[in-house]
Amino acid sequence: HVQLVESGGGSVQPGGSLTLSCAVSPYGWTLRCMAWFRQAPGKQREGIASIVPNDFDTYYADSVKGRFTISRDNTYSKLYLQMTDVKPEDTGMYYCAASLQYAPAVLREEEVNYWGQGTQVTVS
Numbered sequence: 722h723v724q725l726v727e728s729g730g731g732s733v734q735p736g737g738s739l740t741l742s743c744a745v746s747p748y749g750w751t752l753r754c755m756a757w758f759r760q761a762p763g764k765q766r767e768g769i770a771s772i773v774p775n776d777f778d779t780y781y782a783d784s785v786k787g788r789f790t791i792s793r794d795n796t797y798s799k800l801y802l803q804m805t806d807v808k809p810e811d812t813g814m815y816y817c818a819a820s821l822q823y824a825p826a827v828l829r830e831e832e833v834n835y836w837g838q839g840t841q842v843t844v845s
Contacts, residue, residue, distance in 0.1 A: 730840030743800040743817030754820040756828035761813035
């Protein structure tokens with residue numbers, strides 16, 4: 722089955738930058754949508770960025786729009802989340818996710834077929 726493994730989490734100061742990576746095994750040629758979710762302490766998990774592999778269309782939650790960038794490599798072996806101008810409210814557990822469904826919007830939790838284990842990001 723598909724495995725997703727996140728890396729790159731850590732601590733960063735407000736206004737700083739951080740890049741998260743997600744290794745996809747096997748390569749996600751058949752995955753129609755990949756995304757990043759996050760869960761802040763005491764809050765629900767939310768989708769923040771999605772990418773459609775076939776056309777590279779991207780979608781972002783308003784909370785991260787203009788600051789975060791989702792991307793993938795050409796073989797779809799890795800998914801990335803480039804975080805810039807981070808804020809304390811960006812603190813949380815970040816999860817890589819994949820769906821067999823096509824979604825022309827930020828992926829919803831119920832649409833996710835595969836989850837990564839998560840990587841912690843702390844902005845302070």
